Amino acid sequence: CCLLLSACGFHLRGSADIAEPLRQLTLITPERSRSQLEPVLRRLLEANGIAVNAGAGYLLQIISEKRSRREATLGANADIDEYELSTKVNFIVKDPQGNPVLQRTLLAERTYDYDSDKETASSAQEAQLYIEMDQQLANQILRLYANLKPATP
Amino acid sequence: GIRDALWTCTMENGQNWQCDQPDRTNPLTDQEGQFPEAPAEALPVTDNAAATKTDTATPDPAYQQQIGGAWLCEANASGGWSCLDNQPTTGAAAEQSSRTRVAAPADAASRSSDLPVIETATQKADLSDIRYAEQDWYPITGASKACYGVYIEPDSQLPAEDDASLTVDADSSETQLGGLTRLEGNVELRQRGHFLRSDSAEVDQISNQITMNGNIQYREPGLLLRGSKAQTNAISGETVVSDADYVVHERSLRGEAKRIIRLKDNRIRMEHSSYTTCPPNDESWKIASSSLVLDPNRGFGTARNATLKVADTPVFYFPYIEFPIDDLRHSGFLFPSLGYSNEDGLELATPYYFNLAPNYDDTLTPKIFTERGLLLENEFRHLNHYGKQILSTGLLVDDTQADRDRWLVGIDHTGSQGAWSSLVDYTAVSDKKYFDDLGSSLAVDRSTHLDQRAETTYTREHWSATLRAHSYQTINDSKSPYQRMPQLQVNGNYGYKLGEEVVFSYLADVTRFERKIDDLSGLDRVTGSRLHVQPAVSLPMLWSWGYLTPKMSYWLSHYDLQDQVAGQDDSINRATGVFSIDSGLVFERQLDNYTQTFEPRLFTLYSQRENQQGIPDFDTAEADFSYQGLFRENRFTGLDKVSDNQQISVGLSSGFFSNDGSEIARVGVAQAYYFADRTVQLNGDTSVDTEDQSNYAAEAYWNPYSELRLSVDTELDRSGFNPLESNFKVRYTPSLNKVIGFSYRYREDVRSQAELSFIWPLAPEWTLMGRWQEDMEHSQTPEALLGLEYASCCWKVRVAARKWIEDDSGGREDSALFLQFILKGLGTVGGGTSVLEDIIGFKEREENDDY
Secondary structure, eight states, rough: OOHHHHTTTEEEOOOOOOOOGGEEEEEEHHHHHTSSSHHHHHHHHHHOEEEEEESSEEEEEEEEEEEEEEEEEETTTTOEEEEEEEEEEEEEEEESSSSSEEEEEEEEEEEEEEOOOGGHHHHHHHHHHHHHHHHHHHHHHHHHTTTTOOOOO | OOOEEEEEEEOOOOOOEEEEEEOOOOOOOOEEEOOOOOOOOOOOOOTTTOOOOOOOOOTTTGGGEEETEEEEEEOOOTTTTTEEEEEOOOOOGGHHSSSSSSSSSHHHHHHHTTTOOOOOGGOOETTTOOGGGGGGGGEEOOOOOOOOEEOOOOOOOOOTTTTTEEEEEEEEEEEEETHHHHHHHHEEEETTEEEEEEEEEEEEETTTEEEEEEEEEEEETEEEEEEEEEEEEEETTOOEEEEEEEEEEETEEEEEEEEEEEEESSOOEEEEEEEBSOTTTOOSSSEEEEEEEETTTTTTTEEEEEOOOOOOOEEEEEEEEEESSSOOOOOOEEEOEEEEEEETTTEEOEEEEEETTTTEEEEEEEEEEETTTTEEEEEEEEEOOOOOEEEEEEEEEETTTTTEEEEEEEEEEEEEETTTEEEEEEEEEESSTTHHHOOOOOOOOOEEEEEEEEEEEESSSSEEEEEHHHHHHHEESSSSEEEEEEEEEEEEEEEEEESSEEEEEEEEEEEEEEEEOOOOOOOGGOOOEEEEEEEEEOOOOEETTEEEEEEEEEEEEEEESSSSTTTOSEEEEEEEEEEEEEEEEEEEESSSSEEEEEEEEEEEEOOOOOOOOSSSSSSOEOOOOGGGGGGOOOOOEEEOOOOEEEEEEEEEEEEEEEETEEEHHHHHHHEEEEOBBBBBOOOOOOOOBBOOOOOOEEEEEEEEEETTEEEEEEEEEETTTTEEEEEEEEEEEEETTTTEEEEEEEEEEEEEEEEEEEEEEEESSEEEEEEEETTTTTEEEEEEEEEEEEEESSSHHHHEEEEEOOOOTTEEEEEEEEEEEEEEEEEEEESSSSSTTSSSTTTHHHHHHHO
């Protein structure tokens, strides 16, 4: 299997170290509402060797974080058959000089079967899907952040 | 707050038209100023004249009040104020909350900077086209918008506001005996922040009156007046321009007047004037009034005896009308709405907006239904350092149709401070038909439960605790849901370095589940409390080329149940161990412009078997089959069931990344192999899953450009690779004004449903929009909506036809025609657009620009 892979040019990923200046990060979240993404992102950043301190070097700001739900499909009686959940996060990264170096809007979506006779279970399921979506978004943010190329001083 | 006016006419089932019409009858007290007074003291015409400085209390346009918690509001297209709380916490983000201005093209670009394509970036004013340059109007090039021009103030050489000295320039001057000076050729006056020019002028140095003739131009910040003759007082600054026209740049407002008087308190009073937001040479509509006052101090314009003329034909008469000339909020009547329907009779709503403080306001809407009574709706919004809260109420005492009181209470709150955060989402109504009877006739809200939820969370670095009460009001015939009254949940996560890092985590959950059991039977009647503790230890090992995470968790639960079914215990203990190893490798290869990864994943799961039949499904359901689902520790959601899976899941996934780390595409396929039957099932489901392998879950995602996203996921039969479930989705979003979404969702014998949604401009002025849902499984069309919009620079009209199936109606089809007029810059009656809001991208388009 591995022989086949290497024939196609694949190799195990080498140590793609995160550049040293990126290893200090300030994380800022929207005010007046709890960021659901923040703890997930913080844990992921720290697990990848990035120290998240207030006041340190690079700045990652979650500008907005919006969860929404819409009817995806309807049943025979025009009742809700499936809901589509989406989380949209807009963030910006600034270098230590305050210049924006990255700004993105990322979107994660999930669809699930809805049963109006089991509203409580649906709500627990939604909560779990939203957590998984946050993990997906945090991974994408990490990937984009780790790819930044800091200007060499 | 009035900016856009619209009439909304609807025809339901071809029966009767229902119209909302602007009809403004709101005689507020007159606050007009006095006619210019005679000058008080003499003033020599010199460069350094000594004069008293008039008090100019113009509001600071920077509008800094949002600091520390103030609603950041703009007049919106639906009649009220769209308010944001200023979200970012630090000065670093101050530009995000700075007030957006309307006209400048550069601003429009920055406003939509996070949107996929910035169409406005190409909009540059063409300053070489000087056809209407005299009115500061310049065409915009490269715009696909209906509005093809913009008012731009010239880089002004206006004198400073506090510079009282009067400067006069002219080609030649001649002073006569008796203090009369004649000026000829390009006469220019500058004083106290304003500028006046004419072909000729006479200055009376005794009365300080300056009489100017020919090609008058008067400028002050944000304002241009032009005319044939003018008189100005060198001391007070009062200026009268005759046979005039004017431009208010910020509001794109222009008009004509027989006389325009610029009062010394900065107000502009006009006689026999008109105003319109239409560009020069466009007379689509205007408001003619006998008297009109623009008050920059209050941010208001007021007109009396006003007639709305559309294409020069009088359409409406307003004894009194107010309209904003800046984005500052102020108290006043919002546009009333008038409607008619067979059931409710005549319906008249007159919302009143109270601008109470920068951080709170209130809108009171009395709504008269002649066949029902008086409905009082109120919305109070409040914002502070901690959070934001909105209290909505509605009360209709003694509805003569329903023969009862109708009411609504809604509370919406989110807040956070330090480690604490809280949330309240509470709606209660008097009866199930409240929204159907008293809500908008066209909005179809299919939701079946109203949330009644309050929670507070305390978050520390390694743990968080949430206390929650969550119940529902059911407004259809669904079973009454379980209510969490209350729930306490504590999550912890600690890492210890023992060679590799060991992560210890736990979940503790105590919940009391209640439900209205009157109409229920059997298992459905069981209520009770649950204590659940779930400690877990894992050893995550992370390398750049892969990961390996062994994890062990233990599910310990205790239930105390009431109304338990026969043969099951009231008190149940459960103790189940779950052991898993998640592992993956990451291979990589560099292609021309991107990196491709190949990521095999192996997930091993062993869960102890535990009979859980006596445990009710309080918050538990079986998760839908999906790629992600094959790698979960439990195939159930919620905490009432732990699956007894003994399985290995294999996933093969490949991603394509551009050089900046963006994921462009991903494809993956996964399957699980089972080593034991799955006997644990939801209650009422006695079948045991005996297959020794799962179906295939496959997913693919492609994002070739930021505008285009495609995704597909499917469940393939394990034996024949037949698709059992397939979901496709395409979204093409080249700009705010061009959005196409298509999706198709299929599950064998369950559903086969397609949805098409689009907003697409046919020409700069014409936009086609619509939404179509087709249910092939039941051979019906749950929703079909087609709308056409024509938008000029200063007005637009929308026609929409809609056919839909009402929920809870046994499949009854309903249809409506819908007509809407909008005169930009005039005012609004709300509610009319809700029918279009289900179109993907419509809300964003409305919020971000007025196409």
